Amino acid sequence: MFAKVSKLAVVLGVAALALxxxxxxxxxxxxxxxxxxxxxxxxxxxxVASGEALADAIGTIQGGMTxxxxxxxxxxxxxxxxxxxxxxxxxxxxxxxxxKPEVTVPYALDAAVxxxxxANAGGLILSPASVAGIFDGSITSWDDAKITADNGGVAxxxxxxxxxxxxxxxxxxxxxxxxxxxxxxxxxxxxxxxKAGMVSADLGDFAEGSVALVPNxxxxxxxxxxxxxxxxxxxxxxxxxxxxxxxxxGGIGSAGTQLKAVAGKNGAGxxxxxxxxxxxxxxxxxxAAPTPYGAIYEVxxxxxxxxxxxxxxxxxxxxxxxxxxxxLRQDSEGSLTALVVLPELVRAQSLDAVSxxxxxxxxxxxxx
Numbered sequence: 001m002f003a004k005v006s007k008l009a010v011v012l013g014v015a016a017l018a019l020x021x022x023x024x025x026x027x028x029x030x031x032x033x034x035x036x037x038x039x040x041x042x043x044x045x046x047x048v049a050s051g052e053a054l055a056d057a058i059g060t061i062q063g064g065m066t067x068x069x070x071x072x073x074x075x076x077x078x079x080x081x082x083x084x085x086x087x088x089x090x091x092x093x094x095x096x097x098x099x100k101p102e103v104t105v106p107y108a109l110d111a112a113v114x115x116x117x118x119a120n121a122g123g124l125i126l127s128p129a130s131v132a133g134i135f136d137g138s139i140t141s142w143d144d145a146k147i148t149a150d151n152g153g154v155a156x157x158x159x160x161x162x163x164x165x166x167x168x169x170x171x172x173x174x175x176x177x178x179x180x181x182x183x184x185x186x187x188x189x190x191x192x193x194x195k196a197g198m199v200s201a202d203l204g205d206f207a208e209g210s211v212a213l214v215p216n217x218x219x220x221x222x223x224x225x226x227x228x229x230x231x232x233x234x235x236x237x238x239x240x241x242x243x244x245x246x247x248x249x250g251g252i253g254s255a256g257t258q259l260k261a262v263a264g265k266n267g268a269g270x271x272x273x274x275x276x277x278x279x280x281x282x283x284x285x286x287x288a289a290p291t292p293y294g295a296i297y298e299v300x301x302x303x304x305x306x307x308x309x310x311x312x313x314x315x316x317x318x319x320x321x322x323x324x325x326x327x328l329r330q331d332s333e334g335s336l337t338a339l340v341v342l343p344e345l346v347r348a349q350s351l352d353a354v355s356x357x358x359x360x361x362x363x364x365x366x367x368x
Contacts, residue, residue, distance in 0.1 A: 026360070032348035034361035036330055041069035042358075044319030047077045048327075049085035049099070052199055053110070053217035053299070053338040060335040065326045074323050086320045087327075088302040091170045091215075092196045099304035102316050104269040105350035107301035107328070108339035109256050111293060112171035112178075113247040114233040115219045116211040118142065120157050124233040125150045125244060128182050131235070134161055134211055136188040142209065150236050157209070163191060164212035168198035170297050171215045178294040181276045182237070206230060216247055217299075217338040235293070243291060249340050250283075251293030256343045257281035258292060269353045272298055272346060281343070299339055301327065303354060324354040 050058060062074045077085055088099040089107055114131055116124055126134075130146045133139035139146060142156040172194045176187040192213060195202075200222040203212060208228070216232070223229045234244040245251050257280045259272040274296070280289035303316040303324055326332055328351045333341040342350065 026363075028348040028352040029345060030363075031355070031361055032344070032351045034363070035325065035351060035355075038361070039068045040322045040325055040355075040358050041072050042319040042322040043071040044317065045073040045075055046086040046317075046320045046323040047075050047084045048087045048089065048323070049077050049079040050089035051079050051197065052221055053215075054089055054336075055221075056337050057335040057339075061327060061332050064332065064335070065323070069322075069326070072319060072322060072326075074326075086304050086316060087324060088304060089299065090197070090302075091297060091299045093300075094302060094304075099302055101268075101302035102305040103267065103324075103353055103356070104264070104271075104300050104302040105328075105353045106259075106261075106270070106272050106298040106342055106346055107350065108299045108333070108336055108342060109252055109296050110170070110299050110339055111216040111247055111252045111255075111297070112168075112175035112213055112295040113216045113219050114211065114235075115206075115214050115222075115230045116233065117206050117208050117228055117230045118156060118159070119208055119228050121231060123151075124156075124231040125152075125236050126233045127236040127239070128179055131233070132179070132183075132185075132188060135163065135191055135213065137163075137191060149239075152242075159209040162207065162210045164203060164206070164210055165191060165193050166198065166202045167192045167194050167213045168215050168218070169194040169196050171198070171213060171295075174297040175213060175295040177274070178276075181294065216252065216340075220338040237291065245291045245293040247293045247295075250290040252296055252340045253283070253343070254280045254290040255292035255294045255296045256340065256346070257289065258294075259296075259298075259343060259346055261346050261349045263349075264353075267353070267356055269302075270349050301350070301354070318357055321354055321356065321358050325351060325358060328354065 058076050065074055085099050088094045091110060114126060127150050130150050140161055142161055143158045148155045172189055179187040198218055200218050203222055219232055232247045234246045237243045237245055258275050258278040260275050262271050262273060264270050276294060280292045282289040301324060303320050305316060328347060
């Protein structure tokens with residue numbers, strides 16, 4: 001909490017010096033800092049359609065919002081039907097029948113991870129070459145010499161590798177891009193069948209010796225109830241230094257700071273692009289950033305122009321914008337368990353984009 005207050009004081013101090021009545025608009029990061037200090041309450045309800053990655057968090061977000069704004073409600077609806085959705089949370093673009101987006105912004109981060117069930121292994125490290133060999137079929141056993149070398153000479157079980165063919169389309173795209181950046185080669189995905197919106201049930205029983213390329217959110221949801229929790233492989237980037245990229249909140253979040261926000265047209269929101277060459281930003285209170293786990297992609301929040309709470313003229317009602325603003329608050333994003341929070345600047349720009357039509361926060365008055 002002290003770190004939040006200190007950060008806000010710095011942001012507002014700089015803003016007070018930089019801004020005058022003649023120099024609008026307010027920078028997104030300043031607006032975000034101000035919005036953390038109050039709530040925008042609009043009476044009404046917004047229906048939120050989200051997948052299993054947000055299932056555990058949505059109740060916490062709903063409870064916190066209702067406590068702060070008793071007359072503003074958030075109601076979860078089935079994303080499989082998209083019935084009456086006012087807000088749509090997904091890494092996949094909704095169809096017009098499900099949600100015609102008025103504004104779409106990044107909401108959280110997900111990542112592609114190589115998950116495996118190996119009951120007798122304490123961890124799993126794989127080089128990009130070994131990952132490629134597993135999924136192109138040239139490596140067929142967990143005690144393969146290449147995998148043993150990746151794991152510091154420790155041989156894993158002499159278990160045949162069972163590749164789960166189903167994968168998520170966005171996860172595959174993200175891992176393929178990172179693999180090409182790391183190796184200069186195209187990732188061979190011919191043995192994988194990509195689908196939109198992979199869920200934990202797609203892993204089946206995920207038997208001993210199985211391996212899959214899955215979203216980190218799917219890995220997290222599956223692991224909660226698994227009899228034998230699977231392992232998420234760290235990616236060995238340098239065999240000499242043993243530098244690894246770990247698919248945890250630190251590694252994924254560090255890669256998130258390499259994202260560059262791109263403003264959409266005509267107030268339609270914003271998107272992000274990855275810049276692998278960008279220096280990752282260390283978390284507040286740390287001197288160095290964790291090694292970025294670069295196979296990341298964004299989960300988006302769309303404000304639907306049609307739905308139960310939508311206003312006239314094909315625009316989302318103010319309550320929909322207000323609920324979206326609340327969902328992007330720091331304390332609300334802190335409720336996420338299967339997804340990773342946005343880097344601060346991207347979050348600030350998303351907050352700015354969904355706040356159209358809502359009251360602007362004001363800088364505190366300063367004495368001369």
